[in-house]
Amino acid sequence: MDMETSKHIGPITMPRPLFTPLVEALPATVPFVGPEALERRSGIAIKARLGANENNFGPAPSVIAAIANAAPDVWKYCDSESHELRGALAENLALMPEQILVGEGIDGLLGLTCRLFLAQGDKAVTSLGAYPTFSYHVAGFGGHLVPVPYKDDREDLQGLMAAVKKHRPKIVYLSNPDNPMGTWWHADAIVDFAKNIPDETVIILDEAYCETAPSDAVPPLGFALPNLLRYRTFSKVYGLAGQRIGYIFGESDVIAGFDRIRNHFGVNKIAQIAALAALKDRDYLGKVIDWTAAGRAEIARFTNELGLSPLPSGTNFVTVDCGRDAAYAQAILNGLAERGVFIRKPMAPGLDRCIRISVGTEKDLEIARAALADTLKALN
Amino acid sequence: MDMETSKHIGPITMPRPLFTPLVEALPATVPFVGPEALERRSGIAIKARLGANENNFGPAPSVIAAIANAAPDVWKYCDSESHELRGALAENLALMPEQILVGEGIDGLLGLTCRLFLAQGDKAVTSLGAYPTFSYHVAGFGGHLVPVPYKDDREDLQGLMAAVKKHRPKIVYLSNPDNPMGTWWHADAIVDFAKNIPDETVIILDEAYCETAPSDAVPPLGFALPNLLRYRTFSKVYGLAGQRIGYIFGESDVIAGFDRIRNHFGVNKIAQIAALAALKDRDYLGKVIDWTAAGRAEIARFTNELGLSPLPSGTNFVTVDCGRDAAYAQAILNGLAERGVFIRKPMAPGLDRCIRISVGTEKDLEIARAALADTLKALN
Structure with missing residues (x-):
């Protein structure tokens, strides 16, 4: 064996083999940046994880x-x-x-x-x-x-x-x-x-x-x-x-x-x-469906109380019309992120005036409510 | 809603949409039939699972x-x-x-x-x-x-x-x-x-x-x-x-x-x-490596004792030359399957004279040894 095992091998400067023409032409984008990655990049720990439409009540x-x-x-x-x-x-x-x-x-x-x-x-x-x-x-x-x-x-x-x-x-x-x-x-x-x-x-x-x-x-x-x-x-x-x-x-x-x-x-x-x-486990399924409905109602209640307009939802999240433009909705999302609340928002023109809050536990939603109230106060 | 929910909807006779030309031309083969599927098809319960090169000692x-x-x-x-x-x-x-x-x-x-x-x-x-x-x-x-x-x-x-x-x-x-x-x-x-x-x-x-x-x-x-x-x-x-x-x-x-x-x-x-x-868990890794070496030695020992020729192995399985043609090796595999021992075998010409036995626990290998002895007796 005539080569050395180096501790961290550096980047290699020789050309890499080519991907297919299709893949070569693809951008290096990813569909979503996950909450763990967001935490690592911002350095802010997530206290309420309400952005990926997960089931915060957990499995049965x-x-x-x-x-x-x-x-x-x-x-x-x-x-x-x-x-x-x-x-x-x-x-x-x-x-x-x-x-x-x-x-x-x-x-x-x-x-x-x-x-x-x-x-x-x-x-x-x-x-x-x-x-x-x-x-x-x-x-x-x-x-x-x-x-x-x-x-x-x-x-x-x-x-x-x-x-x-x-x-x-x-x-x-x-x-x-x-x-x-x-x-x-x-x-x-x-x-x-x-x-x-x-x-x-x-x-x-x-x-x-x-x-x-x-x-x-x-x-x-x-x-x-x-x-x-x-x-x-x-x-x-x-x-x-x-x-x-x-x-x-x-x-x-x-x-x-x-x-x-x-x-x-x-x-x-x-x-x-x-x-x-x-x-x-049909019983637990029934409970999750009930808890989800209650969570949607709670998100609708507090966003409405804070002057925003929740949309009707058939899902485990509520999309909320923030009433102004995309920049305003993004500022709200950013404010929540700074306060440890992970949510996402629609990005397409017309939809981008909204934010999207997943249903969570009572504790999650109370954290989100307080952070939203705080954010809106800071923005207005 | 004007259609009925039928209990088992039957096959639909309208033409299905076409796959890509590439997929349309692909055969409907699968690389492996898994042991559970083999059990369902043969009706014979597997007593020693030694065909997929799994780690029968389990995780740490x-x-x-x-x-x-x-x-x-x-x-x-x-x-x-x-x-x-x-x-x-x-x-x-x-x-x-x-x-x-x-x-x-x-x-x-x-x-x-x-x-x-x-x-x-x-x-x-x-x-x-x-x-x-x-x-x-x-x-x-x-x-x-x-x-x-x-x-x-x-x-x-x-x-x-x-x-x-x-x-x-x-x-x-x-x-x-x-x-x-x-x-x-x-x-x-x-x-x-x-x-x-x-x-x-x-x-x-x-x-x-x-x-x-x-x-x-x-x-x-x-x-x-x-x-x-x-x-x-x-x-x-x-x-x-x-x-x-x-x-x-x-x-x-x-x-x-x-x-x-x-x-x-x-x-x-x-x-x-x-x-x-x-x-x-480096300790457990070390143990598995030792157990694997011992298992290889045991497979080599009993196949050799039974008149077959185990090949040297650097893996968690031992490939065994059965000394005759592919049909004979296949008959041995079939005999083992009938006795509840799941193994696989190489299929390419020249390699197909062999069977392949994964390392298992002492109990697994004793079941395999006995079934192999029995099979060879029945075949010869």
Whole structure:
């Protein structure tokens, strides 16, 4: 061995091998900077974590116990077919297991969906300001994004349909209820929209927040089309964001297509066990839904009291119209950040007058309320 | 709502939307059928799980405790930068954090690497019969695989180099020690090989089994080239296969490229915590390495005693030459499966005379020994 092991090898000056032309052209941006990274950069500890629409009530005690019980078994790779979990989901959803794909959270599943359908140059229609991770994956596979502005703080179904008819995209993305605004459409409108999308366009219906939505906002489980894929997650009401597990349901021929490209052993074993336990704990689910509704009401109450205008929400967050321009909303967000309250805000023109506060525990929300009152006082 | 929610919606007969031309052309194969799936298909319960090169000794007690302690926190998304874990790895490896990428196991990282470097039609050189998941990802991104036969049950460095010089691939894949044969090259040979690979070809050096290899098989940590990426995992000696966490180290400009396409919040939070705990428990690591060596010796002893020829191994498995043809080795594998012992075997011509038995606990290996003796008696 004639070379030395140096303590910190420095940067190498020789040219690196080239990425694909597609990747070389991609910007070095990330969809989100996480709260831990924000803490490291600002040096300010987060006292209330209300920016990522997590479930601050945590997973069920039964789920915590299931994770602890499963820990000695993590030396085993996961069941690549997620057999037990898919069976339980099939039972819950009144579907066949073949109609369900379990994957590494909706983020991972959105990436796979783009890879499955978007060849370079293919188009994808989405709302301007909708979920950035979808747009990130579209760009990452060389797709062309066609953004449609929101209308009255809701995704504009007519506008999306017009864009689909005009651009004939491979994918149209719609979330219901929607993130970042928290608004929703009645199930009839969603069904009508989906039925009128041309067969060759895949509809990604992101239902990450469906459990906390009004029941008439969610199309029946039996509503299916060959080009409709519905996305759900254990990251929100089930409190398992850190476990990275979600699922798609749709037509079995399409679901089977994912098997050609997915990382078959990619879902972690504890996530499968935790998700199964979460699914079985209907009591706790009910409690989280109640707590979420109470949290939304509390956010609406105190933001209203402080002179802001909370929007109606079908999700686990409340988007709040700050009544002025984007700079003012950003100043409020910054003021909260300085006071240890992590929230996020919509960035698209028109939506950017708002901030978005996730539901949290009573303590979280009291911290947020006090920080907001303080911030508004300092700003006005 | 005018449609009905049917109990099991049947297959839909309308045409499904088309996948990309690339995906439409992919076969519906999977790299591996997992042991749980094998159990479901055969109806035979697995008594000794010795086919996936897992760590049957399990994770450290300190790691099990760390997982249980972290369970209440799984409502939080992971730190997208794996800051703490990368810091600990950097310390351990005498590297800078910027030279390390943490991802969802080597499987996931291989997929990302293919996506980063392989445009459709680009070539990748690997050994014929080497890790199928790499080949799966190459095909999945439209790459052309150039396979080079093993020589004397080792990856053929000269043959791989000749193929690289002839085909000018974007990627060459090499594992050291190797799976499925368990053999290895001296570090000097690996370093010499890597230095002579042209700059534009990325070298994937898969070191999944490096911790159990002879120390002179592993190139120094400070050995770096702009086109060299080294892959390591928490799935083997650390006993965290089910957690899906591994890492790459290489030149920081290349590592940064992954940030353009990776699923930033894709590593699960508990995996990060478990990996950090595992890294800190040096005592347990030492024990697993000792137990693994003892397990290899025991597999070599009993297979030899039963008239078969174990190959030398630098890994947590022993590949065993059954002395006849592929059909005979397959019959032995089948006989073991019927007796509840899950193993795998190399499939490439020339290697397919062998079976591959993972190290397990004393009890696992006694079950395997008895089943093998029984099988050989039935076959001869």
